[in-house]
Amino acid sequence: MSLQQFINEAVSPWMKEDGPDSDIVLSSRIRLARNFAHVPFPIIASEDQLGKILEFFSQEFEHQAFGDYQRFELVQISDLKPIEKRVLVEKHLISPNLAENTDTGAALISQNEQVSVMINEEDHIRIQLYYPGLQLERALDKASEFDNWLEEKIDYAFDEKRGYLTSCPTNVGTGMRASVMMHLPALVLTQQMNQVIPAINQLGLVVRGIYGEGSEALGNIFQISNQITLGKSEQDIVEDLKSVVQQLIERERNARQMIMNQSGIKLEDKIFRSYGVLAHSRVIESKEASRCLSDVRLGIDLGLIQNVSKTILNELMVLTQPGFLQQYAKKALSPEERDVRRAELIRERLKLEKE
Amino acid sequence: MECQECHQRPATVHFTQVINGNKTEVHLCEPCAQEKGYMMDQYGGDFSIGNLLSGLFNFESSPLTSGHSTTFTPNSGLKCEKCGMTYDEFKRTGKFGCAHCYQTFDAQIDPILRRVHSGNTRHNGKIPERMGGNLHIQRELERYRGELQDLIQREEFEKAAKIRDKIRSLENELNRKKDGEE
Numbered sequence: 376m377s378l379q380q381f382i383n384e385a386v387s388p389w390m391k392e393d394g395p396d397s398d399i400v401l402s403s404r405i406r407l408a409r410n411f412a413h414v415p416f417p418i419i420a421s422e423d424q425l426g427k428i429l430e431f432f433s434q435e436f437e438h439q440a441f442g443d444y445q446r447f448e449l450v451q452i453s454d455l456k457p458i459e460k461r462v463l464v465e466k467h468l469i470s471p472n473l474a475e476n477t478d479t480g481a482a483l484i485s486q487n488e489q490v491s492v493m494i495n496e497e498d499h500i501r502i503q504l505y506y507p508g509l510q511l512e513r514a515l516d517k518a519s520e521f522d523n524w525l526e527e528k529i530d531y532a533f534d535e536k537r538g539y540l541t542s543c544p545t546n547v548g549t550g551m552r553a554s555v556m557m558h559l560p561a562l563v564l565t566q567q568m569n570q571v572i573p574a575i576n577q578l579g580l581v582v583r584g585i586y587g588e589g590s591e592a593l594g595n596i597f598q599i600s601n602q603i604t605l606g607k608s609e610q611d612i613v614e615d616l617k618s619v620v621q622q623l624i625e626r627e628r629n630a631r632q633m634i635m636n637q638s639g640i641k642l643e644d645k646i647f648r649s650y651g652v653l654a655h656s657r658v659i660e661s662k663e664a665s666r667c668l669s670d671v672r673l674g675i676d677l678g679l680i681q682n683v684s685k686t687i688l689n690e691l692m693v694l695t696q697p698g699f700l701q702q703y704a705k706k707a708l709s710p711e712e713r714d715v716r717r718a719e720l721i722r723e724r725l726k727l728e729k730e
Numbered sequence: 731m732e733c734q735e736c737h738q739r740p741a742t743v744h745f746t747q748v749i750n751g752n753k754t755e756v757h758l759c760e761p762c763a764q765e766k767g768y769m770m771d772q773y774g775g776d777f778s779i780g781n782l783l784s785g786l787f788n789f790e791s792s793p794l795t796s797g798h799s800t801t802f803t804p805n806s807g808l809k810c811e812k813c814g815m816t817y818d819e820f821k822r823t824g825k826f827g828c829a830h831c832y833q834t835f836d837a838q839i840d841p842i843l844r845r846v847h848s849g850n851t852r853h854n855g856k857i858p859e860r861m862g863g864n865l866h867i868q869r870e871l872e873r874y875r876g877e878l879q880d881l882i883q884r885e886e887f888e889k890a891a892k893i894r895d896k897i898r899s900l901e902n903e904l905n906r907k908k909d910g911e912e
């Protein structure tokens with residue numbers, strides 16, 4: 376397979392589109408947790424009961440279409456090789472938790488990969504819907520329409536007092552988790568995140584670094600999501616999240632401007648050094664790769680680097696994860712081998728841009 | 731910002747916890763967050779409770795002390811008749827077994843919900859399009875009744891009469907539907 380083909384498979388079609396404020400907001404996501412009213416939740420249900428849910432989805436929704444979402448495929452975890460599972464996790468189409476349910480886990484995925492319905496995760500149904508850039512309201516509207524479409528055929532576990540009933544009390548009520556992925560290199564560089572994070576927390580929102588196995592926010596990419604799902608309407612939750620995100624965008628833009636004004640040449644130097652590392656290194660760890668990718672993406676947004684597509688950050692953050700590296704290599708790789716492959720893949724990818 | 735537990739790794743999980751209306755900031759590294767039971771699944775963006783619950787139950791059984799002594803909880807005999815989940819099991823896992831558990835443990839879960847949802851215990855969002863038929867009408871009725879009160883207070887009787895007609899027709903619709911169900 377050529378690298379271009381591989382990338383095409385690795386990057387979901389919806390990710391290639393441009394969205395509002397996409398210089399800072401990489402994507403918006405709405406997740407809705409739903410359950411069947413008369414089947415025990417997955418933690419306690421029998422394999423037989425969960426198997427019937429799977430069968431129901433296969434009969435009612437496989438190869439169906441809803442609006443823009445063409446031809447849903449039902450991907451059963453039991454049919455996947457370990458590397459294939461890992462790739463779906465790295466694409467955020469399924470959760471690591473679902474990947475472990477090798478008996479009855481499945482995902483109903485639209486052709487453009489904008490919608491993924493996880494089946495028999497912690498809840499029977501978890502609808503995930505993505506939009507590029509900051510488009511929370513649009514994502515909410517679409518997710519809600521899609522939810523209604525499923526509900527035509529499913530009796531949901533719903534209670535007037537507690538709302539949509541979920542296995543974990545942290546999701547009950549709306550069952551909704553709205554989140555945005557933001558690239559905030561200037562706030563990190565100017566050490567503002569330390570003040571920003573507690574302020575956001577005060578508003579009932581959760582901030583976390585994503586990518587990597589813990590420790591730091593790799594690639595200066597942060598996920599911001601609502602903590603509360605009960606007692607507020609979906610619209611209010613999204614509105615509150617959006618207003619915080621807009622303030623963060625403002626702050627990040629100001630910080631970028633400030634750094635450019637105060638130490639433009641140093642920033643330019645940092646960005647081009649990182650570009651050099653990505654273009655020429657032979658061994659690179661994921662931590663260094665994500666730092667350099669973040670720099671290069673900032674360089675693109677500031678107009679310092681031209682002729683490199685903006686999607687390179689999202690794309691290579693996903694492509695250089697262990698699952699994808701191994702799929703590209705078509706074999707299992709030791710961490711050291713991965714670092715070599717990672718460097719190679721990034722070099723090739725950058726060459727592709729110049730052609 | 732460093733992790734407030736181990737003071738070694740940088741904190742990457744940040745949130746506010748509300749206990750009895752008091753907000754506390756929590757900043758942890760991933761390993762400590764996992765260990766303390768504040769698991770955040772980055773893919774589902776989930777927030778599960780685990781140890782948070784056991785902490786709460788200690789508090790529930792002895793509200794005046796914050797110590798870790800576990801005393802006898804009278805709720806431990808409770809069991810969901812639909813799925814067999816006991817209250818003890820729920821406390822241990824932090825997860826319900828089925829939709830009916832919410833009714834079985836209804837009297838016990840308000841403090842938990844309040845703690846996780848910033849003091850809220852009642853749903854205020856979407857109602858299922860198809861199944862929530864009567865609920866949609868009831869919500870609309872509540873809204874009109876409030877409006878009616880306002881109009882009467884402001885002595886706008888002509889408008890009030892119109893609203894009252896709307897309320898009557900909704901009430902009729904609701905009764906018809908309820909009869910249909912029986």
Ligand SMILES: [Zn+2]
Nearest residue numbers: 733736759762
């Ligand atoms: Zn720690």
Ligand SMILES: [Zn+2]
Nearest residue numbers: 810813828831
């Ligand atoms: Zn139950």
